[in-house]
Amino acid sequence: MAVLDQEQIARFRRDGYLVVPDAVTPQQLAAMRAEIAGWVDESRAHSTPFGPPTIDGRPRFDMGAEHSAERPALRRVNNPSDISAAYRTVMENARVVDMVADLIGPDVKFHHCKINLKLPGARTEVAYHQDFAYTPHTNDDIVTALIFIDDVDEENGCLMVVPGSHLGPMHSLFDGERFTGAVAPAAEAGMKAASVACLGQAGSVCLMHTKLLHGSAPNHSTASRGLYICVYTAADAVPIARNPMPSPNEGRIVRGREARFARLTETRVELPKQPKTASFFTVQGQESKTG
Ligand SMILES: O=C(O)CCC(=O)C(=O)O
Incomplete structure (x- = not known):
């Protein structure tokens, strides 16, 4: 069933993003928020990344270096849909999945998910990048769905995007031989100047093109500013690099059916280096709490 109208779909194709309210039900939102409150409390007892490991053996929960029991700075939960029914339900069945199907469907596959949390007093920021450089595929029919777990405004670290940049070049996330996970600082200044804020009430989603x-x-x-970030691909987009956040649910068909053929778009893409740490924040130079 179509959720997005033709005007919204045209806007996504032109701008590379679309903010839509009511991507999840109030009940789904409440369940996700309750789960996060519990995880934040749990993090108070930890002074290094912790939790049931992801299937590649990395900690599920990551905190910034400024984390303390009194002022928790839990900043990342890797693949929460592996460990939480609330997040699994949204990943598979929420209205947001139908929106994604309107953009890249009808056949849609799950790739990975995560929570990026910016608690009051935390220092977490995200350096500019294109997701496709982390998760290259045979084609770019890939949507990152950033679901607002809290109201998002200009003050609490909202997502900033450069409209139309998905139609431009891929930017290197390397400094020489080192994978920094971010564009060069000189280029970033211009991108910041051209960017716009993605704002909305809790329960909204920013649907973002992978480039x-x-x-x-x-x-x-x-x-607090929490985002539940789910990455979906067209069923015929096949990864050409290892998933930076592998999960037993990788490749799960969430709408339509499995693809028989891979679709290849002719392009050139620099291959990422895979992270060994609990989150990409360390790749971008923001250390985890170390005890
Ligand atoms: O958490 C954010 O503000 C941005 C998230 C992001 O850029 C990403 O996870 O790729």
Whole structure:
């Protein structure tokens, strides 16, 4: 069933992103928020990344270096749909999945998911990048769905995107031989100047094309900013690099059916280096809490 109208689909194709309210039900939102509150509390007892490991043996939960029991800075949960029914339901069945099917369907496959959390007082920021450079596939019919778990405004570290940049070149995330996971600082200044804020109430989603340039600033407010980020691909988009966040659900068909053929688009893409740490924040130079 179509959820997005033709005007919204045309806007996504032109701008590379679309913010839509009511991507999940109030009940789904409440269940996700309750789960996060529990995880934040649990993090108070830890001084290094922790939790039931992901299938490649990395910690599920990651905190910034500023984390303490009194002021938790839990900043990342890797593949929460592996460990939580609330997140699994949204990943497979929420209205957002139908929106993604309207953009790249009818056959849609799950790739990975994560929570990026910016608690008040945390220093987490995201340097500008294009997701396709982390997760290259045989074609770019790939949508990153960033679901707002909290109200998102200009003060609490909203996602910033460069409209139309998905139609431009891929930017290197290397500094010489080193994978920095971010565009060069000189290029980033121009991108920041051209970027717009993605704002909305909790329960909204920003549907983002995998090649759109984006980043975000730290949270300067007293309100939390959580995003549940699910990456979906067309069923005939096949990964050409290892999943940076593997999960037993990788490749699960969430709408339509499995593909018999891979679709290849002729292009050139620099291959990423895979992270060994709990989250990409360390790849981008923001250390984890170390005890
Ligand atoms: O958390 C954010 O503000 C941005 C997330 C992001 O860029 C990503 O996970 O690729």
